[in-house]
Amino acid sequence: MQTALILLAAGSSTRMRGADKLLQDVGGMACVKAMALRGLAAGMQVIVTLPARDHPRAVALAETPVLRLPVPEADQGMAQSLRAGIAALPDGTEAAMILPADMPGLEADDLRAVIDEARTHPEALIVQAATEDGTPGHPVLFRAPLFAEISALTGDTGAREVIARHSEHRRLVKRPGSAARLDLDTPEDWAAWRAGQAARRD
Numbered sequence: 536m537q538t539a540l541i542l543l544a545a546g547s548s549t550r551m552r553g554a555d556k557l558l559q560d561v562g563g564m565a566c567v568k569a570m571a572l573r574g575l576a577a578g579m580q581v582i583v584t585l586p587a588r589d590h591p592r593a594v595a596l597a598e599t600p601v602l603r604l605p606v607p608e609a610d611q612g613m614a615q616s617l618r619a620g621i622a623a624l625p626d627g628t629e630a631a632m633i634l635p636a637d638m639p640g641l642e643a644d645d646l647r648a649v650i651d652e653a654r655t656h657p658e659a660l661i662v663q664a665a666t667e668d669g670t671p672g673h674p675v676l677f678r679a680p681l682f683a684e685i686s687a688l689t690g691d692t693g694a695r696e697v698i699a700r701h702s703e704h705r706r707l708v709k710r711p712g713s714a715a716r717l718d719l720d721t722p723e724d725w726a727a728w729r730a731g732q733a734a735r736r737d
Contacts, residue, residue, distance in 0.1 A: 536654055537629045538676070540574035540646070541620035542567070542601075544592055544636040545584040545609035550720045557592050559725055561639045565595035570636045572599065577646035579632065582623050584609065584616040612691035621686050631682065633694065634674035640714030640728070641674070649676050652708045660704040661697075664715040671698075671707060672715030 544557050544567045561569040567583065574581040581601040585593050588605045596603055604623050608615045617633065624631060630653060632646065645664060653662040653676050662676040675694065677685060684697045698705060719725050 536650070537625075537627055538579050538632060538650055538653075539624050539628050539630075540577070540579040540581045540632045540634060540674075541617070541624075542570055542574060542581060542583045542634055542636050543613065543616050543620075544570075545586050545606040545616045546613075547586070547610060551722060554722065555591065556637050556719055556725065558595060559719070565592070566639055567592050567636050568595050568599055569639060570634070570641075571596060571601045573641070573643040573646060574632075574634070575600065576643035577650065579646070579650075580625060580628075582620050583636070584620055612689065613693045614688040614690055617688055617694060618686050621682050624682070628679065630676050630678050631685075632674045632676045635718055637718045637720065638673055638714070639719065640712070640717045641710075642714075645710050645714065646674060648708050648710060649674055652706055653678070656706055658704070659706040660701050662706050662708060663698070665707040665709050666713045666715050667709055667711055669707065669709060670713075670716060673718075 557567040558565045571581050571583055582604055583601050584604050584606045593603050606616045606619045649662050649664050660678050663671050664674055665671050685694055719728055
């Protein structure tokens with residue numbers, strides 16, 4: 536199954552009070568690069584939506600074999616990035632995985648688990664990661680028959696309405712802990728995540 540990852544990294548990071556959440560250090564590199572490498576490690580082609588071609592996030596990805604996709608209208612809502620990502624998919628793409636780039640708790644194994652579930656259940660149009668207690672989260676894989684619906688989205692609610700319309704054809708994949716719901720939007724979020732990482736190492 537030819538699968539591509541659309542890594543959403545075109546947002547403005549306004550809640551970081553002057554810092555950029557996607558340039559925060561994750562494993563010795565910028566978060567956006569770490570997440571792109573996890574997508575590659577899971578066996579996917581990776582498309583990264585970005586605010587501009589010369590943005591520092593694009594610079595952080597300079598040596599990474601991904602498609603860097605500027606979305607200058609990203610401030611109009613997440614749908615702009617989703618539509619751009621779908622339009623940039625390579626010919627023959629059978630499924631697109633969508634993932635916000637500010638979720639460093641998700642590892643390549645989590646992404647592979649979603650792909651494996653989709654391969655095992657070809658009838659599922661949507662395969663979505665969930666927390667250990669079953670709460671739906673990220674990433675979300677959409678099969679090609681839904682690409683046109685994603686391309687028609689507007690606003691800033693992501694692909695929720697597409698998921699809602701096809702809920703009977705969705706499968707959830709439970710992953711350990713709460714990483715599937717943990718996005719890091721503020722300096723406090725990042726400090727708490729780093730403290731948790733340090734505690735696990737100890």
